[in-house]
Amino acid sequence: MTLRKPRKKISVMIVGNHSAGKSSFINWYIGESIQKTGVAIETRGFTFVTSGKKRETLQGDATVRFYDHLNSFGDFNGIMANLFTEISTSRDKNFSCVDLIDTPGLVDGDMQYPFNVQDAIVWMADHVDLILIFFDPIGQATCKRCMEVVERLNNGPHLEKIHYFMSKADAVDKEHDRQRVLIQITQNLATRIRNSHAFNLPTFYLPRDEAADCTIPNAIEDVCKEIDKSINMTVQKNLKQLKTDCERILARTVEVKEKDRAQKATNVQRTMQGVLLSLLTLAAAALMGMVFTTRFIDTLCSEALLGHLCDNGAARAMHHLQPTVTDNFNGLFGAAAGLVLVLMIVTKLTWRVQPVLNKKQLQQIDSYAQVVKRIAEQEDNLYKDYFKTLSTMEH
Ligand SMILES: Nc1nc2c(ncn2[C@@H]2O[C@H](COP(=O)(O)OP(=O)(O)O)[C@@H](O)[C@H]2O)c(=O)[nH]1
Ligand SMILES: [Mg+2]
Known part of the structure; x- marks a missing residue:
């Protein structure tokens, strides 16, 4: 501006x-x-x-x-x-x-x-x-x-x-x-x-x-009058300009604040989507881990490694699924890894917050608006003063 x-x-x-x-x-x-x-x-x-x-x-x-x-x-x-x-x-x-x-x-x-x-x-x-x-x-x-x-x-x-x-x-x-x-x-x-x-x-x-x-x-007075007229016109023009400038600044402060509000709302929405996508990514990563664990359940459950943890329903289910998973390991593991990758990318793209104004900056904008409002009031008084000088000039 x-x-x-x-x-x-x-x-x-x-x-x-x-x-x-x-x-x-x-x-x-x-x-x-x-x-x-x-x-x-x-x-x-x-x-x-x-x-x-x-x-x-x-x-x-x-x-x-x-x-x-x-x-x-x-x-x-x-x-x-x-x-x-x-x-x-x-x-x-x-x-x-x-x-x-x-x-x-x-x-x-x-x-x-x-x-x-x-x-x-x-x-x-x-x-x-x-x-x-x-x-x-x-x-x-x-x-x-x-x-x-x-x-x-x-x-x-x-x-x-x-x-x-x-x-x-x-x-x-x-x-x-x-x-x-x-x-x-x-x-x-x-x-x-x-x-x-x-x-x-x-x-x-x-x-x-x-x-x-x-x-x-x-007609020497006319020459001076032209100069006076030009001064008066410039005073009016400047006062009018001051008024439009004040209005423009005020409109701009409203616009900036509105944009900031909209930006903040978008950021909240994107953050929620981002969190959700992150959870899904975690789930996909867990799936990947499960495929891996199922594939190597025998080795993992050997006494020497984690044998003491294998006496439960999940381990038994894995044992049960192991032959199928082993047969399709590459496809299953690849699909899970791919899903993790895709979700990570989507999360990164979605969870992009835009810069917003902090409290101090917002207060500053409000103070600008206050100053401009005060100037606009002064402009009003200046106009009144100006009319007063005009009427005293006439009489
Ligand atoms: N008779 C008469 N002479 C003038 C008037 N104004 C200026 N002069 C004379 O005209 C001459 C030229 O004036 P000057 O102001 O130097 O003209 P410039 O070249 O336009 O700046 C000077 O000798 C002035 O004294 C006037 O209103 N009446
Ligand atoms: Mg000259």
């Missing part, structure tokens, strides 16, 4: 063209300048930004150890030197429940990535809870690499995880420019993605002093 321990945090992967504001968004979300931002192509690798007790940077090897479910990510040629974890002490927003994954900025042209960047993003998509795709209106939002990644992600099994946004909306001055860019991105995507009719591309920008008088609607 395999059970997987639930992950404590959700993972949010941010994908987009180079300079779409991925790193800036992460810095804004955690309220700390952890990721380098700027026009140069700063982020060539993957960076996990996570909350912790101490500010720390982990290199590739430590990162795959830290996130052991990502072990095979290291198989991508060239990734290890371009994989980092930034641990920040920030507790801003819901950062303590989130791992933010900054991905390499996508650009076209002869830009050399140290590993297959598209494959790596698509691989990572299998291991995250939420994928935020940022397009920026002044950069290469519709670059080939970017569109290809979007198309591949969209054709994968993760449709419901993916959310698209137009970032840096304040970078365009006029509303009609923003509309034009929106249309351009949407049209470009329409040919590549499923459900494109239901496609919407909220625009956001980071709240900054320079953007204070910007009148463009800012």
Whole structure:
């Protein structure tokens, strides 16, 4: 029986063209300048930004150890030197429940990535809870690499995880420019993605002093809401998983005990059959002895040997039978010996007891069941607590 321990945090992967504001968004979300931002192509690798007790940077090897479910990510040629974890002490927003994954900025042209960047993003998509795709209106939002990644992600099994946004909306001055860019991105995507009719591309920008008088609607709250929603869904999923795991363990303990009971009943039956067969074997052996004794009764009853024991009915009967037995000695003795052999084999085959649980082991199983029952009760309370936080969040 395999059970997987639930992950404590959700993972949010941010994908987009180079300079779409991925790193800036992460810095804004955690309220700390952890990721380098700027026009140069700063982020060539993957960076996990996570909350912790101490500010720390982990290199590739430590990162795959830290996130052991990502072990095979290291198989991508060239990734290890371009994989980092930034641990920040920030507790801003819901950062303590989130791992933010900054991905390499996508650009076209002869830009050399140290590993297959598209494959790596698509691989990572299998291991995250939420994928935020940022397009920026002044950069290469519709670059080939970017569109290809979007198309591949969209054709994968993760449709419901993916959310698209137009970032840096304040970078365009006029509303009609923003509309034009929106249309351009949407049209470009329409040919590549499923459900494109239901496609919407909220625009956001980071709240900054320079953007204070910007009148463009800012959907930055929606980006945060997607993250919150994903956290809530994961909480529900984990609670549900905990419940099913508890049920599975309890069912297994019942199953093990039942099997043990059945095994014990079978063992009793087999032991009884074994004892009976052993007695029959003994009887056959006695018969063999009697045939032998009858054959040689004269010799055995000679004074020198056991003469003093021969004055009884049995010895007389043997004397009486001796000529017949002597004539057929080989056949009779062989048959009796054969019977002994056959009975011994049958006894051995029948009297095979299966391993059963001892008292201590049974007590241990009972104690497991008790612990799991207690956890199931706690799960119930956790659910109630969770609903309570939801209702306080709403009001
Ligand atoms: N006007 C504006 N500029 C932004 C915004 N977010 C990021 N930037 C700028 O865009 C540039 C690229 O941002 P960066 O986070 O490095 O993009 P990345 O390549 O996707 O990580 C930087 O100079 C940022 O200051 C935004 O919301 N509005
Ligand atoms: Mg960046």
